[in-house]
Amino acid sequence: MSGRDGAPGDDASGDGERPDDGSEPAEGVDDWDETVAEWDQEVDEWEDATPENGTADGAGDVDPAVDRDPDLPPDDGDRVPKVVSAGHINWDVTIHVDSLPEPDGETRIERLEQSGGGSAANVAVGLVDLGGQSVVYGSVGGDESGALALRELASAGVDPGQVLVDASEPTSVKYVIVDGSGELLMLANDGANESFSAAGLDRDTLSAADHLHLTGQQPETAAALATAAAEAGATRSFDPGRRVADREFDAALHATDVLFLNDREADALAAATDLDPWEPDDRVVAIKLGDEGATVRTPHGSVSHPGFDVDPVDTTGAGDAFAAGFLAAALREPEITGDGFSHDPRDYQVPVLVGNACGAIATESVTARTDLSWERVREQLGESPETDLLIEVRA
Ligand code: ADP
Numbered sequence: 001m002s003g004r005d006g007a008p009g010d011d012a013s014g015d016g017e018r019p020d021d022g023s024e025p026a027e028g029v030d031d032w033d034e035t036v037a038e039w040d041q042e043v044d045e046w047e048d049a050t051p052e053n054g055t056a057d058g059a060g061d062v063d064p065a066v067d068r069d070p071d072l073p074p075d076d077g078d079r080v081p082k083v084v085s086a087g088h089i090n091w092d093v094t095i096h097v098d099s100l101p102e103p104d105g106e107t108r109i110e111r112l113e114q115s116g117g118g119s120a121a122n123v124a125v126g127l128v129d130l131g132g133q134s135v136v137y138g139s140v141g142g143d144e145s146g147a148l149a150l151r152e153l154a155s156a157g158v159d160p161g162q163v164l165v166d167a168s169e170p171t172s173v174k175y176v177i178v179d180g181s182g183e184l185l186m187l188a189n190d191g192a193n194e195s196f197s198a199a200g201l202d203r204d205t206l207s208a209a210d211h212l213h214l215t216g217q218q219p220e221t222a223a224a225l226a227t228a229a230a231e232a233g234a235t236r237s238f239d240p241g242r243r244v245a246d247r248e249f250d251a252a253l254h255a256t257d258v259l260f261l262n263d264r265e266a267d268a269l270a271a272a273t274d275l276d277p278w279e280p281d282d283r284v285v286a287i288k289l290g291d292e293g294a295t296v297r298t299p300h301g302s303v304s305h306p307g308f309d310v311d312p313v314d315t316t317g318a319g320d321a322f323a324a325g326f327l328a329a330a331l332r333e334p335e336i337t338g339d340g341f342s343h344d345p346r347d348y349q350v351p352v353l354v355g356n357a358c359g360a361i362a363t364e365s366v367t368a369r370t371d372l373s374w375e376r377v378r379e380q381l382g383e384s385p386e387t388d389l390l391i392e393v394r395a
Contacts, residue, residue: 081331083127084206084234086137086225087120087215088193089153089163090172091145094314094367100179115367116152117174118193119215119239119320122368126324126358128157129372132331135159135205137225138217139196142167146192162205166195178366182313198224207232211331213323214256216241219248226255235337239323240265245272257341258330260323262288284341284348286355288322290315293356301345301395305352308360308380317368318359324372325358326351349391357381 096111116125124134136158140146142165149171153160169192177185198221206212212229214222214236226236239260240249245268253259253275261269266277266287277285278297285297293307312318329351330336336347357380362370 079332079334081127081132081211081328082134082209083124083132083211083213083327083331084135084137084162084201084209084229085120085124085127085213085215086196086201086221087217088118088172089121089136089138089140089149090116090118090174090188090193091149092117092174092176092368094176094178096178096366098180100177100183100185113367114148115369116149116156117317117368118149118172119241120213120217121149121153121158122317122320122370123213123215123239123324123327124158125153125156125369126321126372127328130324130328130358130374130377132328133159135162135209137162137196137201139164139166139192139194141165141169141171141192143170145173146171162201164192164196164200166192169195174368176314176316176368178314184314184316194218194221197221198228201225201228203228203232206234209234210337211235211237211327213327214238214240214252215320216243219252222249223251223255226252230255235331235341237323237327239319244269256283258284258286260286260288260319260326262290262319284343286322286326286348286352288319288359290318294322294352294359296345296348296352298343298345298348300343301393303345303348303352303394304392305349305356306390307356310360310364312363314366315363317365317370318362320368321362321370321372322355322359325377326355329354345395346393349393353381353391 092115094113094115095109097107097109099107101107118138120138121136124136127134136153140149140163146165150160150163170189172189172191172193174186174188194217196217206228209229209232212225212234214225222238226238229236236256237258237260238252238256240247240253242265244261244265250273253273259277261277266285270276270278277287280297281299286294287297288294289307291307293305295302295304330341330348333347336342354377357377358370358372360380361372361376365371
């Protein structure tokens with residue numbers, strides 16, 4: 001994105017904003033405040049030297065509505081969001097090879113990693129990593145992979161107590177083969193990952209939740225869960241994934257407050273339904289733009305952020321990390337979610353920043369499961385102190 005060019009502190013070497021000794025910013029809140037104060041000073045000096053408050057290359061003026069000092073890490077007094085995350089729970093096997101084999105060929109495995117996966121599980125874990133509470137809902141098979149997936153979720157701090165074990169199906173296992181240049185090949189079975197239904201989720205669990213996050217699943221299950229959550233007073237988000245335009249998700253889409261889509265999915269949905277994700281008239285849509293960050297569209301305008309410069313090694317799971325970061329930031333603010341999700345685009349500056357930071361962090365790790373933390377989010381922002389200026393609000 002051209003808006004990144006020429007902004008203050010935009011320096012691949014990191015000089016100018018990192019401590020002189022090249023060390024990471026220190027951990028304490030005081031040091032963080034100090035670092036932010038230094039950035040503010042840098043920004044003020046840069047603004048004085050830049051005509052009409054525009055970016056140095058004139059690409060897009062800075063909106064006065066932009067919050068230049070976003071309050072990122074949660075305070076102790078912030079509320080801890082309780083989320084039910086419903087959808088796919090997989091077991092992922094990631095295999096690293098030098099080069100992908102040709103048909104009939106053979107290649108040596110350099111490294112093999114196994115981890116939990118599946119969008120619902122990934123978001124549930126990400127939310128716990130960022131200080132929330134999550135219950136995951138979905139289904140696994142009655143095999144060893146299913147047992148591993150449940151154990152891994154429990155050890156990550158997610159409550160897997162509601163997960164259906166379907167003994168008649170294998171757990172959905174995804175094999176991801178990655179070559180030295182980051183090229184991917186994926187193999188997966190559906191297995192048990194859509195065996196669950198809305199009726200299997202305990203209503204008390206839903207009533208105790210602040211929010212329901214849905215990922216890809218049977219359309220009627222998604223619709224029934226969203227309706228039940230609305231009746232229980234919980235807000236709803238939905239990340240339907242790449243099959244969004246091929247499945248009958250209309251009812252679920254209309255029952256959610258926030259949709260997560262990537263740009264291709266947004267275009268496909270606009271072409272196939274009466275819902276235009278780029279200009280929504282009754283909900284919030286967060287559209288992920290890969291290495292160009294994300295834009296959040298509301299009926300009253302939009303807020304965009306061009307993302308972070310990283311060297312991606314594997315973008316699997318970046319969308320789930322984005323959703324976890326966005327929700328972790330939004331759900332702790334009662335003014336955003338107190339009465340459904342706010343339609344004021346200015347409210348989404350921190351959620352879009354945190355979502356982009358988490359998405360960027362996810363691209364730097366090989367499996368779909370990313371170790372998120374507020375510390376890592378802060379470090380990500382610390383590497384690009386100009387980012388708050390690059391937020392663009394259109395109200
Ligand atoms: P999905 O994985 O759902 O298709 P994206 O590929 O757009 O979605 O990735 C989700 C988010 O991850 C993006 O909005 C962005 O914040 C981050 N991201 C993805 N790829 C990159 C990249 N190459 N560089 C920096 N951030 C990235």
